[in-house]
Amino acid sequence: MNRIVEAYVGEYASGKSECALNRALELLRRQEVMQPVILVDLDTVEPVYTLRPIREELRGLGLDVIAWATRDTVGLGEAGSGWPPAARWVLRRSGSCVLDIGYGVKGAQSLNLLEGAWSDPDLRILAVLNLGRPMTGSYECMLAYVRELGPVHGLINNSHLGDDTTIAFIQEGARTVAEVAEKLKLPLTATCADARFKERLGEKDVCGRPIRYLQRFMPRAFW
Amino acid sequence: MPEKPITGEKRAFMTGNEVVAWACLAAQADIMYGYPITPQNEIMHYWTRLAPKYEKKFLQTEDEISAGFTTVGGVLAGARAFTGTGGPGNVLMQEAISMAEMMRIPTVMFIQQRGGPSTATVIYSQQEVTLTTYGGNGEGYRIVYSTASHQDLFDYTIKAFNAAWKYRFPTFILGDGYQAKMRESLMLYDPEARGITMVPAEPLVGLPGTPGVDRDPAHLRNTYNTEEELLALIKGYQAEYDRIAPELAEHEAYDCADAEVIILSHGVVSRSARIAGRELREKGMKVGYFRPITLRPFPDAAIRRAVAKAKKLLVVESSEGQFLKLCQQSLCGLPLPIETLLKPGMGITSEEIVAKLSAWRWG
Numbered sequence: 001m002n003r004i005v006e007a008y009v010g011e012y013a014s015g016k017s018e019c020a021l022n023r024a025l026e027l028l029r030r031q032e033v034m035q036p037v038i039l040v041d042l043d044t045v046e047p048v049y050t051l052r053p054i055r056e057e058l059r060g061l062g063l064d065v066i067a068w069a070t071r072d073t074v075g076l077g078e079a080g081s082g083w084p085p086a087a088r089w090v091l092r093r094s095g096s097c098v099l100d101i102g103y104g105v106k107g108a109q110s111l112n113l114l115e116g117a118w119s120d121p122d123l124r125i126l127a128v129l130n131l132g133r134p135m136t137g138s139y140e141c142m143l144a145y146v147r148e149l150g151p152v153h154g155l156i157n158n159s160h161l162g163d164d165t166t167i168a169f170i171q172e173g174a175r176t177v178a179e180v181a182e183k184l185k186l187p188l189t190a191t192c193a194d195a196r197f198k199e200r201l202g203e204k205d206v207c208g209r210p211i212r213y214l215q216r217f218m219p220r221a222f223w
Numbered sequence: 224m225p226e227k228p229i230t231g232e233k234r235a236f237m238t239g240n241e242v243v244a245w246a247c248l249a250a251q252a253d254i255m256y257g258y259p260i261t262p263q264n265e266i267m268h269y270w271t272r273l274a275p276k277y278e279k280k281f282l283q284t285e286d287e288i289s290a291g292f293t294t295v296g297g298v299l300a301g302a303r304a305f306t307g308t309g310g311p312g313n314v315l316m317q318e319a320i321s322m323a324e325m326m327r328i329p330t331v332m333f334i335q336q337r338g339g340p341s342t343a344t345v346i347y348s349q350q351e352v353t354l355t356t357y358g359g360n361g362e363g364y365r366i367v368y369s370t371a372s373h374q375d376l377f378d379y380t381i382k383a384f385n386a387a388w389k390y391r392f393p394t395f396i397l398g399d400g401y402q403a404k405m406r407e408s409l410m411l412y413d414p415e416a417r418g419i420t421m422v423p424a425e426p427l428v429g430l431p432g433t434p435g436v437d438r439d440p441a442h443l444r445n446t447y448n449t450e451e452e453l454l455a456l457i458k459g460y461q462a463e464y465d466r467i468a469p470e471l472a473e474h475e476a477y478d479c480a481d482a483e484v485i486i487l488s489h490g491v492v493s494r495s496a497r498i499a500g501r502e503l504r505e506k507g508m509k510v511g512y513f514r515p516i517t518l519r520p521f522p523d524a525a526i527r528r529a530v531a532k533a534k535k536l537l538v539v540e541s542s543e544g545q546f547l548k549l550c551q552q553s554l555c556g557l558p559l560p561i562e563t564l565l566k567p568g569m570g571i572t573s574e575e576i577v578a579k580l581s582a583w584r585w586g
Contacts (some may be wrong), residue, residue, distance in 0.1 A: 013238055014404050132236035161236045161408040
């Protein structure tokens with residue numbers, strides 16, 4: 001049985017949560033992956049788009065979800081927020097973990113609070129990158145951004161423009177992220193794309209990396 | 224010279240607060256003064272991330288009273304200056320905004336509305352309409368654009384700086400927590416590439432030459448000694464505001480010509496209203512849609528034209544009637560019943576509007 005532990009980090013609104021929760025659902029279906037699959041909301045930075053509003057929906061799909069319920073939170077926005085206590089110790093539990101991390105360097109640093117993170121042999125930190133985000137809107141910007149993020153084990157191309165996404169844009173993102181990956185000697189782990197592109201995009205992106213198709217949950221997770 | 228933040232056109236996927244920061248760069252703003260408050264924080268965050276690269280400035284003040292007045296001061300010194308706030312911060316800035324009205328100081332302010340009164344909720348509402356349009360001690364000589372999309376935020380930010388510096392009235396972009404935080408794509412562009420020239424910013428004080436000899440004195444006052452002086456000044460401001468109002472007023476309207484019912488809404492709620500209007504049209508109901516883009520000045524002539532043949536109006540907003548009052552004032556004297564869908568602090572979906580209108584007896 002493979003124990004998978006993945007942390008999704010990256011720029012604000014890069015698609016970390018969508019990529020993380022879809023990955024968790026994918027792991028749920030894979031028999032060689034150690035179960036249960038625990039999805040953990042570790043975002044203390046942005047109180048608005050979180051797993052909170054869709055927690056029960058995701059639990060209904062079979063995931064073990066550690067996230068606040070809105071009624072249990074205090075001080076959202078103004079006073080910051082903390083983790084549910086169960087989140088801090090999640091790596092001590094058996095099973096696989098997908099960690100949804102807050103944005104930017106500060107978000108990535110929250111791994112310092114996770115018990116056993118830096119000694120966990122299975123932990124893989126994946127940076128989610130969207131060429132449509134201005135702060136990662138070019139090869140140079142993306143390279144500089146990933147360099148300041150801290151430890152990263154792989155890159156995810158999640159280039160999109162919301163409803164205005166095109167296949168050409170996804171592929172341009174794949175090429176750009178692949179160049180950044182090559183420069184940093186990191187793997188381009190996968191491209192993520194909205195499931196509506198599945199028929200036309202196929203199994204692999206223009207760089208030959210696997211495509212993970214996303215069912216969109218996060219539009220329902222607003223506030 | 225720092226590089227241009229945007230050359231030509233580029234499609235991007237952003238949050239509304241980020242759009243504001245980029246639009247201010249595109250509009251050649253010089254400095255932001257600000258104090259943190261949800262839901263406008265990322266305007267500051269992104270401005271401060273971008274500012275060093277493009278040789279722009281930022282000052283975090285000790286509170287919103289100071290942020291309002293430093294914005295006024297920055298403009299007086301000739302900077303294309305702006306600030307952003309929401310909720311209680313908007314309340315605290317009213318004194319500075321009133322001063323800007325009185326002294327004709329072209330400040331630009333971004334209001335991301337949140338719930339009220341007081342601290343209330345931190346994320347969404349349309350309850351700062353009255354405050355932003357008429358909040359100060361005075362007559363509300365302000366220009367207020369109520370945006371509905373990220374493209375609006377970008378376009379009207381550029382327009383706001385130009386309106387402020389052309390007409391010399393404090394100018395506002397009235398957004399809300401949803402627009403601040405939601406993500407969608409938009410086209411970023413260099414205004415010059417689209418033939419938009421930025422009205423130059425210039426110092427209002429400390430001008431060269433001897434006052435009274437080489438130039439008129441820059442005698443900016445917010446204090447008047449007699450009632451008569453004030454009366455004359457305000458009458459003059461009113462006349463000027465009335466004169467420019469038709470140039471400034473903007474609106475969006477669909478299907479109003481033969482509509483029996485017209486939905487009136489503004490800001491992000493108008494997105495739901497527009498979808499609802501279309502759906503009901505497809506079902507054969509004669510529904511029109513009217514959205515004032517400027518809440519000050521209100522598009523009086525356009526709304527009166529739009530409702531000329533309507534039998535009934537529906538006002539939809541996320542407040543308990545602040546926008547309704549503006550509509551009633553504008554439509555005063557017309558024998559048109561106005562129904563409402565008022566949800567202070569709550570978002571409104573197109574389904575709710577469709578349900579409300581579907582339940583009516585038509586014809």
